Amino acid sequence: MCFPDQHYDENLKKCINGPCPCYPEEYTYEDPCSCDMFYECKNGVKVLSMCEQGYHYNVTMRRCASPCSDICPKLFLRKPECCASTRGKPAPVCPATKYRVYLPHPSDSKWFYHCENSVLYCNRCPPGYRWNIDTDTCDDSCMCP
Template sequence: MRVVMSSIFRLVFTLVFLLEIQINAQNFKCTQGTGFFPDPVQCDLYYVCSKGIGEERLCPDGLVFDDKDPNHERCDIPANVKCGDRTVLQEAKPSKGCPRANGYYRHEDPLACDKFYNCVDGLPHELPCPPGLVYDDTDSTCAWPRDNHRKDCTKAKKDVLDDGFSCPDGEVIGPGGRALPHPTFAHPDDCQKFYICRNGVQPQKGSCSYGSVYNDETFTCDDPDNVPGCEKYYDEDDKKN
């Protein structure tokens, strides 16, 4: 019974929607010359005007009409278009992963803040955000956690190296008093090795050239004599030679 009622409701909704479009087309006046002009109520509906006659057109589901230039016919994602009072949209054509047939949408997994879907004709294409960023569905883009509009994604998922290292939270201040864009960290067991955090979030392994060791005070490779505890790091190699 519920399935039947749902089907009837959708049919009625579609008929009303088509009737409204027809009424809008009849009422729309091409008074601005030749070009492409928005419907005053519905953001994904627009008209092609030529010789005072308007032909209605509908953007693909999920996209809306960009009315910045009447000489260009363009549909775009809602984040790029200011619809204003044109708040009505066509009935959605959802599919798995896609609330509408086209556009960018958050991942259905609430813990997958760093992933999103690019939906094209109802087919979802899963995409990752760059390391350290989370998907912001208000702007349909990836953003730093501190800048995004989502309250459920305040931290990005951390990458972890095979030895367990992950980049710590917070800025690292360098010798000049400025935050380091790609801070480095000493390896806990090997004076020659260190870690690099690209953009502060993406961990990578690093190593000083032979004869030098990592200095965690200057954030550079240095002479072993300048790093307490690493003065004799290469002594065993010298004995072997």
């Protein structure tokens, strides 16, 4: 087992620093947490990419395509691995309201939460964007940590 930010190199038979290499070039992989994002191999590294608005990544075709349904089932799986670590800080608590409420992630501005019917959901901003607490949107000009 390797430390975080390392991967096991079969040729060297040891853990080395850096993300796991990605082959073949331009190959795409499903994002387990989002329907409209995917990973593609660029220069041997998996890079998070986003489909055009209104499209979802199609695992069978290995590209973005028009979705078969308007609902993304991944949004409701509540998988813990689909949210960045809070680094020991407490996750926010949803207020008791039927209205949608947005809350910042306590340690990583690439992520944010939204509450619906008092249920907390973790979401990720598109690549290159950060959660702007002033506007409650993902923003590409936000100088957030």
